[in-house]
Structures are given as C-alpha cells and as structure tokens.
Amino acid sequence: MATIGNFITSAINAFCQPSILFTASCILFYLVFFRWREKFAEKKTLYWMEGSMGVFIFVSCLNPTFRSVVTKPDNIPIVGMLFLVVFFTWLAVHKMVINDRLIDQGLDVENKKEAKELVFTWPDLVFSEFICSIIAWCVLLIWSIVLKAPLEEPANPVETPNPSKAPWYFLGLQEMLVYYDPWLAGVVFPTLIVVGLILIPFIDINPKGNGYYTFKERKFAITSFLFGFLILWILLIIYGTFLRGPNWNFFGPYEVWDLHKLEVLKNVNLSEYLFRSTGLNGGKLPDNPFLREGLGMVLVIGYFVYGTILLQKKWMKNLYEKMGKPRFYILVGLLLSMGALPIKMVLRWLINLKYIVGIPEWFFNI
Amino acid sequence: MPTPKFPESENAITRRDFFNWVVVGWAGFAAAMGGALTAIGRLFFPNITFEPPQQFKAGFPAEYAVNKVDERFKKRYGVWIVRNERGIYCLSTVCTHLGCTPNWLEGEAKFKCPCHGSGFYSTGINFEGPAPRPLERYRIGRSEDGQIAIDKTVKYQFEKGQWNDPSSFLELA
Numbered sequence: 001m002a003t004i005g006n007f008i009t010s011a012i013n014a015f016c017q018p019s020i021l022f023t024a025s026c027i028l029f030y031l032v033f034f035r036w037r038e039k040f041a042e043k044k045t046l047y048w049m050e051g052s053m054g055v056f057i058f059v060s061c062l063n064p065t066f067r068s069v070v071t072k073p074d075n076i077p078i079v080g081m082l083f084l085v086v087f088f089t090w091l092a093v094h095k096m097v098i099n100d101r102l103i104d105q106g107l108d109v110e111n112k113k114e115a116k117e118l119v120f121t122w123p124d125l126v127f128s129e130f131i132c133s134i135i136a137w138c139v140l141l142i143w144s145i146v147l148k149a150p151l152e153e154p155a156n157p158v159e160t161p162n163p164s165k166a167p168w169y170f171l172g173l174q175e176m177l178v179y180y181d182p183w184l185a186g187v188v189f190p191t192l193i194v195v196g197l198i199l200i201p202f203i204d205i206n207p208k209g210n211g212y213y214t215f216k217e218r219k220f221a222i223t224s225f226l227f228g229f230l231i232l233w234i235l236l237i238i239y240g241t242f243l244r245g246p247n248w249n250f251f252g253p254y255e256v257w258d259l260h261k262l263e264v265l266k267n268v269n270l271s272e273y274l275f276r277s278t279g280l281n282g283g284k285l286p287d288n289p290f291l292r293e294g295l296g297m298v299l300v301i302g303y304f305v306y307g308t309i310l311l312q313k314k315w316m317k318n319l320y321e322k323m324g325k326p327r328f329y330i331l332v333g334l335l336l337s338m339g340a341l342p343i344k345m346v347l348r349w350l351i352n353l354k355y356i357v358g359i360p361e362w363f364f365n366i
Numbered sequence: 367m368p369t370p371k372f373p374e375s376e377n378a379i380t381r382r383d384f385f386n387w388v389v390v391g392w393a394g395f396a397a398a399m400g401g402a403l404t405a406i407g408r409l410f411f412p413n414i415t416f417e418p419p420q421q422f423k424a425g426f427p428a429e430y431a432v433n434k435v436d437e438r439f440k441k442r443y444g445v446w447i448v449r450n451e452r453g454i455y456c457l458s459t460v461c462t463h464l465g466c467t468p469n470w471l472e473g474e475a476k477f478k479c480p481c482h483g484s485g486f487y488s489t490g491i492n493f494e495g496p497a498p499r500p501l502e503r504y505r506i507g508r509s510e511d512g513q514i515a516i517d518k519t520v521k522y523q524f525e526k527g528q529w530n531d532p533s534s535f536l537e538l539a
C-alpha cells in the first residue's frame with residue numbers, strides 16, 4: 001500500500017516539473033479547443049472536472065506539505081480561483097458550442113433570441129444585483145473572520161523572507177522574472193500586457209462574436225487570448241503559488257520544502273556557449289559587447305523580422321489584407337513578444353540558457 | 367407584466383464614436399495617473415532619513431576566519447565581509463537581479479536569493495538563476511587604528527573590471 005502511494009506521489013511530483021507540466025498544459029489546451037470542444041462543453045464534463053479536482057485536492061491534503069501549502073490563508077483564494085477558472089472556461093466553451101451549432105444551421109445565436117425577451121432594469125435587474133451583493137458581503141464577512149490575515153514582522157530591508165512571494169495575482173510576473181532580465185520582465189512585458197489589452201478593440205475590426213459567444217468565427221482571437229490567459233498567466237500563478245519553495249526552487253506538490261534542496265541550475269549565456277564550447281576566439285569571450293553578443297542580437301532581431309514576414313506573407317496573409325498595415329504590425333509585434341516568453345522558458349529548461357543577449361555592462365539582457 | 371420597449375433612436379452613437387470617446391477616456395486616465403505618480407515620486411525624497419552611516423569600522427582582520435563569509439554586519443549595514451587566503455573584501459547584500467537579500471548557505475557554499483533563485487559564489491560571482499551580474503563590492507581599507515574601514519559610497523562592479531582596483535580588496539600580507 002505504502003509503495004503504491006509512494007509511487008503515485010513521486011509520479012505526480014515528476015509530472016509537475018515545470019517543463020513537463022507546461023508541455024502537458026499546452027497539449028491539453030490544444031486538445032480542448034481544437035479536438036474535444038464538443039465533449040468538453042457537455043455538462044457532464046464540468047461535473048467531472050470540478051469533482052475530480054476537489055477529490056484530488058482533498059485526498060492530497062493527507063500529505064503534510066501539500067496541506068500546509070493549500071490551506072495557507074494566502075493560498076486559499078487561489079485554490080478557489082482554480083475552480084472558478086475551470087468553471088468559466090467551461091461556461092464560455094459551452095455557449096460557444098451551442099452558438100456555433102446554431103450558426104452552422106443558419107439560425108440566430110442564443111443572445112439574439114434573448115435580446116427579444118427584455119426585462120426592466122427596475123425592479124428586475126436591480127433586485128438580482130442586490131441579492132448578489134448581499135451574498136458577496138456574507139462570503140467576505142465569513143472569510144475575514146475565519147481566515148487570519150497573514151501579517152508578518154515589520155519590513156526589514158536586509159531580511160527577505162524565504163521564499164519571498166509576490167501577491168498571488170503577480171506570481172505570474174514573478175515567475176517571468178526567473179527567465180528574463182528585470183528590465184524586461186518587470187517593466188517592458190507588464191507594460192506590453194496592459195497596453196496590448198487596451199489596444200485590442202482598436203486592432204480588432206472584426207465585428208463577429210460581438211456580444212455573443214462563438215469559437216468558429218473567432219478562432220484566432222480566442223485562442224491567442226486564452227493561451228495568454230490560461231497558460232501564460234494562470235499556469236504561472238499555479239507554479240508560483242504551489243510549486244515554488246525556499247530559495248525559489250521548484251518543488252513537486254508532495255515534496256518537502258527543504259531549505260537545502262540542491263538543484264544544479266548553472267545557467268549559461270548564449271555567448272558563453274558560442275565561444276567556450278566551440279573554442280572560437282581561443283575559447284575566450286571578446287571584450288567588445290557587439291562581438292560577444294552578436295549572434296544573440298542577430299537571433300533576436302531575426303525572430304522579430306522574420307516572424308513578421310512569415311506571418312504577413314504566409315500564415316496570416318488574409319488577416320494582413322483585411323486589417324491593413326498599422327493594425328497588423330502592432331498585432332504581430334504584440335504576438336511575437338508574447339511568444340518570446342514560452343520560448344525563453346523552454347530554452348532555460350532544455351539547455352539552461354541564461355541570456356540570449358547578455359550585456360550586464362549596460363544593463364541590457366534579453 | 368408589461369414588456370418594456372426600447373425605441374431605436376436615430377442618434378444612437380456608432381461604434382466609431384464610441385471608440386473616439388474611449389480614446390479620450392484613456393488619455394484622461396493616463397494623464398491622471400501621470401499626475402498622481404509624479405506626486406508619489408516625491409515620497410522617494412524624504413526630508414529626513416534614518417539610515418546607518420555609510421562609512422564604518424569593521425573590527426580587526428584577525429577577527430575574521432579565513433575562507434568564511436561573515437554575516438555580523440549584514441543586518442545593520444547590509445554587507446558581508448569575506449576573507450580568503452589573500453585578504454578581505456566586502457560584498458553588498460543586494461541581489462543584482464531585483465534587489466532582494468540573498469541568504470548565505472554555509473553547506474552549499476553559496477549565496478542564494480529567495481525571490482527568483484539566483485545563486486552566487488562566495489566571491490560574489492553569479493552562477494545560478496537570472497541575476498545578470500555579480501554582487502557588488504564596497505570600498506575597503508585600513509583606518510589609522512588598524513581596523514578595517516568600509517565605505518559603502520564607493521562600489522566596484524566586476525563586469526566593469528573594477529574588482530582589479532586595489533581599494534576593492536584588502537590585501538593581507
């Protein structure tokens with residue numbers, strides 16, 4: 001019995017390694033949206049998913065590490081959020097599937113039908129809002145009484161708690177900082193995220209899917225948004241909350257948070273790979289940053305230039321013609337920057353790559 | 367129950383008009399945020415600060431064991447004092463990634479940052495995680511009475527070749 005338990009826990013621990021979990025999530029994302037959409041949209045699936053998640057968490061709480069992480073007052077809302085994310089993703093897909101079917105048959109989508117059955121703001125709408133707000137108040141009240149606020153000692157600049165975690169909604173950003181220079185992960189990417197979200201309605205001139213759920217008519221928009229949200233934001237929050245322990249090492253969900261866990265993370269810059277392992281320039285790094293980091297710079301610029309050309313001429317040709325130049329280039333710029341994050345993560349996991357372009361002299365690292 | 371009617375008005379705003387207003391809205395929001403942030407920026411320049419002095423004496427070299435990282439001044443001054451076979455140097459406790467304070471792990475013989483996992487050797491050289499450059503060193507010398515004198519106003523950065531500077535390292539003959 002104990003051995004089976006051990007086997008299962010270590011299997012799950014291994015599965016939660018960042019690279020494996022990330023790949024699995026991407027595959028799952030693809031399958032759900034492109035292969036199993038109809039199945040996923042059934043009510044049964046929702047019950048199964050929420051139920052098995054609940055059972056998994058409940059049973060896993062037998063494990064002391066898992067229990068202490070999951071029941072920490074900071075983390076309880078995140079556990080709740082997981083259930084909500086599943087529910088709302090399901091709900092959207094559920095409605096998409098229904099509407100897509102109607103559209104296929106040339107019928108009005110659900111919301112258009114609903115729009116003909118109007119109700120009054122007062123009392124109908126206001127009344128339900130009132131009830132909702134009362135429920136929300138009750139939940140908050142009970143929550144604040146039952147779960148203690150995690151107050152800590154007064155701040156001390158030379159004493160950083162270990163591990164040091166950002167508020168849960170920023171853990172995605174903190175995870176990003178593991179792979180990118182602070183200047184990029186802390187300033188440029190967050191700005192791009194905010195600006196990109198603001199720009200969506202200006203870039204997107206496709207009136208389809210306006211006010212109703214549909215997948216077939218908006219495949220690209222929905223996939224790219226949800227990839228960013230579910231994989232690059234929610235999944236990274238899960239990493240940061242449940243799987244990062246002392247010294248920001250990675251821990252499987254049942255692994256004891258050992259302060260002295262030894263993980264070899266010797267990271268190497270691209271330039272070091274280039275010169276040290278090929279013996280170029282006698283195996284020594286040139287002093288001139290342009291010579292040293294030339295390859296990295298070419299790669300980064302090439303990624304953006306070639307990526308744009310490829311999308312414009314090939315993969316998104318139609319979109320390019322419909323949108324016009326300015327919109328399209330902004331879109332592609334945002335898209336490629338978004339793609340840069342998973343690329344770098346994968347490179348880190350595979351070959352311990354630290355920086356593609358690393359010029360610490362100028363605070364410029366990519 | 368009477369069914370409400372929504373008259374289709376002739377001067378309903380168009381999608382285009384709506385977005386024009388959205389632009390105005392964002393511009394106003396950005397301006398307001400800009401103003402507020404400028405005001406907040408003032409907080410970074412307090413009229414009085416309560417900081418320990420930037421220059422201090424750190425005792426006699428004999429008080430430091432060879433090949434040990436000494437943490438006695440970490441709390442008060444934010445420095446580690448390290449002695450090797452040749453001499454003594456003084457490392458800043460600020461992680462070069464985003465400024466958290468790493469911990470010295472004696473068993474692993476490395477500084478390890480709890481924020482994003484950067485690791486540094488006892489020399490201050492970075493080898494793990496995202497930190498792009500080594501920890502900084504402070505100016506170190508002898509005062510008249512023979513004690514070690516540390517000056518935190520002068521920093522030496524490895525990547526600029528400044529660790530070759532004689533005052534970044536206290537040579538013990």
Ligand code: FES
Nearest residue numbers: 461463464479482
């Ligand atoms: S602040 Fe030290 S690793 Fe990020």
